Amino acid sequence: MLGLLRFSCKPVIFNPFNKFNILNKNVVNRCLCQKQLDVNTNVTKDVILYKYKNDTFFKVVNIFALCQFGFWTYLSTFAYTKLRDAPVDSSKETKWWRKINLGENKYRNALTIISFLIGWGILTVTWMYSLRSVKYLILRKGGKEVTIVTYSPTGSNRMFTLGLQNVSCKESRTTAKSQLPIKVKGHYLHYILDMRGEFTNPSLFDNTTGLRRNWAI
Structure with a gap:
């Protein structure tokens, strides 16, 4: 009798997760679908x-890009027209940077092209960002x-x-x-x-x- 009473008073433990999760998932999906259906896109x-x-920011950015383009274009033109091939002192006592002849064709052309590309690159990136x-x-x-x-x-x-x-x-x-x-x-x-x-x-x-x-x- 005591055993039967103990058995009858024992709480019933069950795992509600399987059915409950499926039911909860269906309810959530139904709510989301209903929420999307409630939005009338036919305005x-x-x-x-x-x-x-933010017009001020983009004006400042584009003015900065134009200034940079002007600076690097001027530097490119200066490098191509003003640098002259001049002899340098190639002795061992001379510093390495004094041995570089910037008027030599390879250095002059390199500076011209690099300066030109930097100027156009800054301008292009800024314009593309604005657009x-x-x-x-x-x-x-x-x-x-x-x-x-x-x-x-x-x-x-x-x-x-x-x-x-x-x-x-x-x-x-x-x-x-x-x-x-x-x-x-x-x-x-x-x-x-x-x-x-x-x-x-x-x-x-x-x-x-x-x-x-x-x-x-």
């Missing part, structure tokens, strides 16, 4: 998805197209409109740290969304431009 007017206004930095991201009326507005070296805006199927976000908005790259089909480099900017419609962005799309090669 009735143009909607700004993202904006990052790939997104200022506005606008979802057009109907929700099928998006307009990308970027900065330009001249200080004006550069914009173009394309279908959403031609835009792929390479990373999640919630996991990006400093920059969020966006790939545009047919363009070689990525467009950059600075995370210091403002996502004015996060849910709409995540369900339109923020999707990762795989294109067939």
Whole structure:
């Protein structure tokens, strides 16, 4: 009798994880799907998805690039036109840097080319950075197209409109740290969304431009 009572009072221990996890997973997936379905991407007017206004910074950067381009171009011209082939003292007592004849063709031409490439390189990188930095991201009326507005070296805006199927976000908005790259089909480099900017419609962005799309090669 005592054994039967002990058996009847013993708590029943069971493992709820298997069924509970499956049920919980289904509930979460159902909620996520429902959340995505609740976002109406068929907008009735143009909607700004993202904006990052920092005109002063890009003006300063482009002015700096122009100054560097002018300096290195002048140095390149000076090296090619002003350096003269002059004899040097090649004795053992002379310092090694005094033995270099900068007017010699190989040194003069090398300085000319290197200075020219540095100047154009700085200018090109700065211009490409400006042209790939997104200022506005606008979802057009109907929700099928998006307009990308970027900065330009001249200080004006550069914009173009394309279908959403031609835009792929390479990373999640919630996991990006400093920059969020966006790939545009047919363009070689990525467009950059600075995370210091403002996502004015996060849910709409995540369900339109923020999707990762795989294109067939």
